[in-house]
Amino acid sequence: MTSLTGRALRLTVYIGEGDTWHHRPLYSEIVHRAHAAGLAGASVFRGVEGFGASSRIHTSRLLSLSEDLPVAVVVVDTEERIRSFLPQLDELVDEGLVTLDECEVVRYVGRAADPDGTDPEGKKSL
Secondary structure (H helix, E strand, C coil), rough: CCCCEEEEEEEEEEECCCEEEEEEEEHHHHHHHHHCCCCCCEEEEEEEEEEECCCHHHHHHCCHHCCEEEEEEEEEEEEHHHHHHHHHHHCCCCEEEEEEEEECCCCCCCCCCCCEEEECCCEECC
């Protein structure tokens, strides 16, 4: 597990839920590449309403149901590791917004595996 405390960068990628990379959701490709790059962690957040550079409003309200809701992929790690990951985003993200923010990591602790290789919920660890 990566150790992370103190100063860090938060990378946020704002894209559409319907954006794809080789027939796979783009948000999933970003998360899997971040994992393969050994970054500390990544999360995907689905928005209920929003608009971007196209100025088209996407919403989850029933009367104007959108299939392309806003999605934010958030990754936090050291500045060096985040900046080294940016070229992969250049390859992946054609439309959207990519931001970097300085942040401070106060606590970063994973779920500990039991001695038999299972996590506390009983799932086998790989």
